[in-house]
Amino acid sequence: MTVYHTWSSVNCLALLTLITTATLMATAQRPLTVFCGCHTTVETTGESGAMTMDNPADPASPKRRAIILTDQARAIHREALLIDGHNDLPWELRTKDGPGFRHIDLRRPQKQFHTDIQRLKQGNVGAQFWSAYVPVSFARKGLAVKATLEQIDVIHELARRYPDVFAMAYSTADIRRIHQQGKIACLIGIEGGHAIDNSLELLRCYYRLGVRYMTLTHTESLDWADSCSDVPKAQGLSAFGAQVIREMNRLGMLVDLSHVSDATMKAALRVSKAPVIFSHSSARAVADHPRNVPDDVLRLLRDNGGIVMVNFYSGFIVPEGARATRRMFETLRELQRKYPDDEQRVREAYQQWAKQNDYPAGDVHTIVDHIDHIVRVAGIDHVGLGSDFDGVSKLPYQMHDVSCYPYLTQALLERGYSREQIHKILGGNLLRVFGAAEAVAARWPEGSTP
Numbered sequence: 481m482t483v484y485h486t487w488s489s490v491n492c493l494a495l496l497t498l499i500t501t502a503t504l505m506a507t508a509q510r511p512l513t514v515f516c517g518c519h520t521t522v523e524t525t526g527e528s529g530a531m532t533m534d535n536p537a538d539p540a541s542p543k544r545r546a547i548i549l550t551d552q553a554r555a556i557h558r559e560a561l562l563i564d565g566h567n568d569l570p571w572e573l574r575t576k577d578g579p580g581f582r583h584i585d586l587r588r589p590q591k592q593f594h595t596d597i598q599r600l601k602q603g604n605v606g607a608q609f610w611s612a613y614v615p616v617s618f619a620r621k622g623l624a625v626k627a628t629l630e631q632i633d634v635i636h637e638l639a640r641r642y643p644d645v646f647a648m649a650y651s652t653a654d655i656r657r658i659h660q661q662g663k664i665a666c667l668i669g670i671e672g673g674h675a676i677d678n679s680l681e682l683l684r685c686y687y688r689l690g691v692r693y694m695t696l697t698h699t700e701s702l703d704w705a706d707s708c709s710d711v712p713k714a715q716g717l718s719a720f721g722a723q724v725i726r727e728m729n730r731l732g733m734l735v736d737l738s739h740v741s742d743a744t745m746k747a748a749l750r751v752s753k754a755p756v757i758f759s760h761s762s763a764r765a766v767a768d769h770p771r772n773v774p775d776d777v778l779r780l781l782r783d784n785g786g787i788v789m790v791n792f793y794s795g796f797i798v799p800e801g802a803r804a805t806r807r808m809f810e811t812l813r814e815l816q817r818k819y820p821d822d823e824q825r826v827r828e829a830y831q832q833w834a835k836q837n838d839y840p841a842g843d844v845h846t847i848v849d850h851i852d853h854i855v856r857v858a859g860i861d862h863v864g865l866g867s868d869f870d871g872v873s874k875l876p877y878q879m880h881d882v883s884c885y886p887y888l889t890q891a892l893l894e895r896g897y898s899r900e901q902i903h904k905i906l907g908g909n910l911l912r913v914f915g916a917a918e919a920v921a922a923r924w925p926e927g928s929t930p
């Protein structure tokens with residue numbers, strides 16, 4: 481399948497959001513972007529059919545057998561409160577349907593997405609952090625705050641339009657209550673500190689609108705925090721960056737270290753009084769990519785009490801994929817430099833390069849390899865799930881959409897994880913971390929300034 485090579489909108493790792501001023505002004509909901517990593521929706525041509533369960537065995541991994549669900553795994557999965565750390569459906573809705581998604585009905589099957597209501601239910605998703613992602617290029621145009629607010633609105637609209645399915649959650653108590661009501665708890669995460677435009681006031685406003693985590697950077701370094709996919713500007717965290725962390729602690733907003741540089745990870749772990757999260761990152765020792773968490777940081781995270789929510793993107797978790805996507809970013813940068821005003825030319829050259837640099841998709845076992853490693857280094861209490869569904873272009877076999885989480889439960893069971901341990905991974909650990917962040921906020925001295 482060639483989904484991962486198609487041109488599309490990009491989110492997560494996309495370093496290159498090539499937005500022309502004219503296009504942005506004309507159609508702010510639909511920037512021209514270059515796909516390069518973790519968000520994509522693909523201008524789909526049906527290729528995702530190659531990732532169906534009719535074709536469960538990854539030809540690149542013939543020794544890995546397909547997962548077959550047992551009644552035991554189904555029962556364990558059904559009893560879990562599954563919390564996923566990162567889903568990019570809101571951006572997909574914006575790119576496919578404009579701000580406010582007036583036409584797409586998520587009750588109907590939405591094959592162009594990884595996510596719709598029916599499949600969320602099949603996957604037994606109990607709570608979802610929806611990403612209020614906005615490309616960092618919007619910040620250069622002065623549009624990041626407007627677009628972030630609009631994306632927050634999309635998430636609230638999800639809950640308003642389908643009140644029998646979703647409900648907004650702002651706390652661990654909300655998540656538990658909504659889950660008991662048989663609904664899916666909707667939480668908001670902001671992906672990239674460019675959304676606050678260097679303003680603690682805006683950060684507080686976002687919290688009041690329901691934002692419960694902020695990823696410090698996306699694909700570009702800010703004055704106050706560094707991205708793993710850009711040159712450093714802050715050498716970790718600037719004095720303002722430390723203020724941002726303290727204010728997030730005071731509010732009870734989770735500090736998300738996906739996408740940031742190693743130096744920023746370590747600086748944030750030093751400053752934060754609350755456990756931190758990696759909302760959608762995996763283990764670097766398994767697949768060597770800067771978006772993944774190195775072992776020394778995993779050990780710091782254990783001491784901090786935080787959690788790595790494992791990303792499913794093949795380009796991060798399959799070792800060959802990690803190698804390919806590392807080169808992909810360099811290639812895209814070079815092409816952008818070479819053809820600064822010709823997106824079509826960049827696109828064609830990139831597609832040609834991508835064809836020559838294919839890599840295997842991996843399978844459910846690949847995801848569990850990352851979970852196993854994090855458990856070995858940091859412990860069973862420090863791992864969770866952050867799929868990146870609807871933000872990535874290539875996914876492991878049998879893990880092609882939000883209906884597929886039960887396969888993960890089966891694979892964990894087969895690796896020897898107990899029911900209690902599986903429940904921690906699926907959501908219990910995130911609840912604990914979020915609860916600890918709430919407790920830090922509750923204890924914060926009244927009237928203090930960051």
Ligand SMILES: [Zn+2]
Pocket residue numbers: 491492493518671738739760871
């Ligand atoms: Zn991302």
